[in-house]
Amino acid sequence: MSDGEEARVLEKALSSYYHYEEYALNEIWKPRMCKWMSLSNLQKSKIPWYGKYLGELKRCIMKNAEFYRLVVQRSVAYWGCNPNPDQWSQPTSYDMDKTVLMFTQILREWSQECQDERDLLLTRLRAFLNQEIPNKFERRVVKVLIPGAGLGRLIVDLVNDGFCVEGNETSYHMLLLSRFILNGEHPKEGLTIYPFVHTFSHQLSHEHQLRPIRIPDVRISEMLNGVCSMSMSAGSFVDLYGPPLGIKWSEYYSADIEMIRYREQNASSVRIVVTNFFIDTGSNILDYLETISHVLEDGGYWVNFGPLMYHYENDSQVEVTGDIDPTTGEVKNVNRFVPVKGLELSLNDLIQVACDQYAFDIIAKEIGIKSGYGRDPTGIALLGYMCNYWLFKKRKKSFSIC
Amino acid sequence: MSDGEEARVLEKALSSYYHYEEYALNEIWKPRMCKWMSLSNLQKSKIPWYGKYLGELKRCIMKNAEFYRLVVQRSVAYWGCNPNPDQWSQPTSYDMDKTVLMFTQILREWSQECQDERDLLLTRLRAFLNQEIPNKFERRVVKVLIPGAGLGRLIVDLVNDGFCVEGNETSYHMLLLSRFILNGEHPKEGLTIYPFVHTFSHQLSHEHQLRPIRIPDVRISEMLNGVCSMSMSAGSFVDLYGPPLGIKWSEYYSADIEMIRYREQNASSVRIVVTNFFIDTGSNILDYLETISHVLEDGGYWVNFGPLMYHYENDSQVEVTGDIDPTTGEVKNVNRFVPVKGLELSLNDLIQVACDQYAFDIIAKEIGIKSGYGRDPTGIALLGYMCNYWLFKKRKKSFSIC
Numbered sequence: 115m116s117d118g119e120e121a122r123v124l125e126k127a128l129s130s131y132y133h134y135e136e137y138a139l140n141e142i143w144k145p146r147m148c149k150w151m152s153l154s155n156l157q158k159s160k161i162p163w164y165g166k167y168l169g170e171l172k173r174c175i176m177k178n179a180e181f182y183r184l185v186v187q188r189s190v191a192y193w194g195c196n197p198n199p200d201q202w203s204q205p206t207s208y209d210m211d212k213t214v215l216m217f218t219q220i221l222r223e224w225s226q227e228c229q230d231e232r233d234l235l236l237t238r239l240r241a242f243l244n245q246e247i248p249n250k251f252e253r254r255v256v257k258v259l260i261p262g263a264g265l266g267r268l269i270v271d272l273v274n275d276g277f278c279v280e281g282n283e284t285s286y287h288m289l290l291l292s293r294f295i296l297n298g299e300h301p302k303e304g305l306t307i308y309p310f311v312h313t314f315s316h317q318l319s320h321e322h323q324l325r326p327i328r329i330p331d332v333r334i335s336e337m338l339n340g341v342c343s344m345s346m347s348a349g350s351f352v353d354l355y356g357p358p359l360g361i362k363w364s365e366y367y368s369a370d371i372e373m374i375r376y377r378e379q380n381a382s383s384v385r386i387v388v389t390n391f392f393i394d395t396g397s398n399i400l401d402y403l404e405t406i407s408h409v410l411e412d413g414g415y416w417v418n419f420g421p422l423m424y425h426y427e428n429d430s431q432v433e434v435t436g437d438i439d440p441t442t443g444e445v446k447n448v449n450r451f452v453p454v455k456g457l458e459l460s461l462n463d464l465i466q467v468a469c470d471q472y473a474f475d476i477i478a479k480e481i482g483i484k485s486g487y488g489r490d491p492t493g494i495a496l497l498g499y500m501c502n503y504w505l506f507k508k509r510k511k512s513f514s515i516c
Numbered sequence: 517m518s519d520g521e522e523a524r525v526l527e528k529a530l531s532s533y534y535h536y537e538e539y540a541l542n543e544i545w546k547p548r549m550c551k552w553m554s555l556s557n558l559q560k561s562k563i564p565w566y567g568k569y570l571g572e573l574k575r576c577i578m579k580n581a582e583f584y585r586l587v588v589q590r591s592v593a594y595w596g597c598n599p600n601p602d603q604w605s606q607p608t609s610y611d612m613d614k615t616v617l618m619f620t621q622i623l624r625e626w627s628q629e630c631q632d633e634r635d636l637l638l639t640r641l642r643a644f645l646n647q648e649i650p651n652k653f654e655r656r657v658v659k660v661l662i663p664g665a666g667l668g669r670l671i672v673d674l675v676n677d678g679f680c681v682e683g684n685e686t687s688y689h690m691l692l693l694s695r696f697i698l699n700g701e702h703p704k705e706g707l708t709i710y711p712f713v714h715t716f717s718h719q720l721s722h723e724h725q726l727r728p729i730r731i732p733d734v735r736i737s738e739m740l741n742g743v744c745s746m747s748m749s750a751g752s753f754v755d756l757y758g759p760p761l762g763i764k765w766s767e768y769y770s771a772d773i774e775m776i777r778y779r780e781q782n783a784s785s786v787r788i789v790v791t792n793f794f795i796d797t798g799s800n801i802l803d804y805l806e807t808i809s810h811v812l813e814d815g816g817y818w819v820n821f822g823p824l825m826y827h828y829e830n831d832s833q834v835e836v837t838g839d840i841d842p843t844t845g846e847v848k849n850v851n852r853f854v855p856v857k858g859l860e861l862s863l864n865d866l867i868q869v870a871c872d873q874y875a876f877d878i879i880a881k882e883i884g885i886k887s888g889y890g891r892d893p894t895g896i897a898l899l900g901y902m903c904n905y906w907l908f909k910k911r912k913k914s915f916s917i918c
Contacts, residue, residue, distance in 0.1 A: 149858030456551030497899035
């Protein structure tokens with residue numbers, strides 16, 4: 115993207131946070147108010163508390179909006195945005211939906227409520243790290259890469275464990291919010307959100323739905339402990355860390371000479387890649403495999419956790435791809451009708467191709483780990499996912515001596 | 517609906533089954549073929565089996581289409597439809613989507629694979645029935661009503677247990693398929709479908725995805741044992757079994773004088789109502805409560821099983837409602853903007869309003885029962901729902917003697 119395009123995408127995300135209150139009241143609160151008003155007097159009398167409940171629902175949405183206004187206010191200066199919201203690019207309904215989904219993301223990463231969910235990966239990962247790299251001094255020079263780093267919780271946990279961690283994220287909704295949380299100097303549980311107000315199914319009680327959650331569950335600056343071994347890159351994982359050439363050109367893989375050089379530099383630069391609820395997010399999983407393999411040093415580790423719920427499985431859109439000429443950098447053989455869906459490998463097929471074609475060895479593998487997803491453990495919410503955990507090691511290149 | 521409208525809705529459902537092959541090939545197989553073709557030669561060589569897999573995927577879809585063509589063929593004569601498919605009303609994309617979803621429904625109700633899922637309700641329900649109505653002769657005159665009867669499995673199970681069972685269903689997709697299954701004289705496991713070919717996420721292996729399932733898991737005519745104590749009504753539950761007046765007029769509750777009389781006749785006509793994955797399917801759950809209360813005799817039982825996943829929670833459409841004048845049957849005070857979403861009561865609130873306002877007593881209640889939904893128990897599929905079970909008894913009217 116050009117700088118101008120980049121700025122517009124950022125503005126749209128920022129603007130969506132700015133307009134959350136209006137959106138959530140219109141989509142969530144107002145229809146329920148209209149429905150309630152439309153009931154017969156008899157039915158209204160059956161649920162006399164309902165009007166008061168809707169008033170409280172509205173108040174919770176407005177408190178969430180206050181939280182987002184603080185995010186916007188802190189972000190404008192940091193990202194150098196136009197300070198006048200009226201001049202920002204207008205968010206799409208997709209952008210607006212995201213403002214609702216982000217509350218689940220905050221809950222997953224930064225609330226005490228979801229520590230059990232986070233521990234499913236953390237306990238497995240730490241068991242491996244404590245055995246493989248127990249030495250604190252060695253850890254300082256071990257580089258860990260986390261694509262799809264979201265709101266940065268896993269980065270902070272691993273920096274706290276002594277590693278040098280780089281996160282990568284492509285969504286501006288995530289980037290804006292992660293910067294606010296990570297660099298905001300918030301006291302432990304200093305912020306309040308109401309993440310459950312957008313969901314009406316699977317609720318145990320209306321009081322339960324409206325309860326506040328305090329975040330973050332830790333004092334982040336203490337966890338980082340003054341060590342500056344944390345970074346976050348913005349952009350496509352494949353574009354930044356993939357092989358310099360050889361992947362099809364697309365919106366996610368640039369033919370720009372500077373990007374090609376950048377990717378070249380990133381070859382074998384990382385000891386550990388951790389993909390956490392990430393591997394199923396792309397439109398071509400082989401591109402992800404090539405990228406992980408490229409960025410890892412020989413003998414490096416790939417740790418994966420999450421379900422195989424391919425994000426684009428039901429997407430009917432197409433994307434444009436092409437071949438990059440290795441000498442000129444020119445894009446040729448453009449195909450304008452490549453389906454975004456497709457190539458959703460099954461678990462066994464994915465593991466087999468990783469081992470046979472991308473030179474990984476299986477060190478550990480576990481399937482069917484039950485995990486919620488920002489799930490309220492005290493409620494009757496949806497059960498969540500069957501997650502897979504694996505630890506693969508990239509084979510060292512063998513040299514044949516004749 | 518008028519007879520003409522009714523016939524058109526039936527034709528659209530029939531036509532959707534007729535066009536399944538074209539639809540599934542276009543939506544499922546073809547994009548994956550295009551995606552595969554668009555890969556670089558290098559990536560193609562990493563998954564050399566993929567082309568063959570896509571060929572098998574296509575073959576499975578065509579086998580499914582054969583199954584649906586049989587359904588269509590048997591249905592045309594029975595329902596008295598125009599025998600020329602080219603003259604049928606065209607299905608919407610919603611109708612077409614349903615043809616895919618119906619394979620999950622068949623799997624849930626009529627495969628051995630999902631017996632464990634069905635047993636979650638059945639074992640609880642039978643424990644109660646065996647205690648309350650152990651006598652086989654008494655059972656013959658005990659009327660059980662099952663709204664949202666789907667493909668009729670629970671009807672058959674309870675008829676087999678000796679009860680007189682009426683199902684109710686509003687979807688023509690269900691009605692067409694349930695008649696085909698229930699009256700088709702199919703041998704046990706005489707039909708083959710490929711229900712997993714439409715889903716690419718959460719698959720353990722591609723062989724697993726493509727495997728056949730044989731249905732029905734029982735010889736239905738033997739289970740019914742020649743007893744003709746089974747019926748199925750087509751239409752809205754509220755319209756057919758609700759109170760004669762007092763619910764708001766809408767697409768689902770008619771002001772027609774014959775319907776009002778029919779509802780009058782249905783008052784207190786049923787000993788047991790079983791709602792199985794049904795209570796969350798309407799746009800106004802209080803209408804359901806009033807209807808269940810109306811159709812049950814005093815001292816009758818309401819058995820419920822399923823999650824609280826309100827089907828219209830995210831629906832942004834509106835419906836038209838009004839008041840029915842009790843003397844003239846005229847519709848007045850029409851409101852054209854009643855949101856379909858809204859009024860999604862939490863579990864505790866729903867139970868409280870049932871007890872306090874609709875005169876039910878709690879006999880048994882269990883929450884958080886984990887259930888799949890047409891889930892492949894051998895795979896890594898989504899976990900499913902937290903279901904609630906309850907058994908309520910409608911209080912007998914008390915007469916005060918002065």
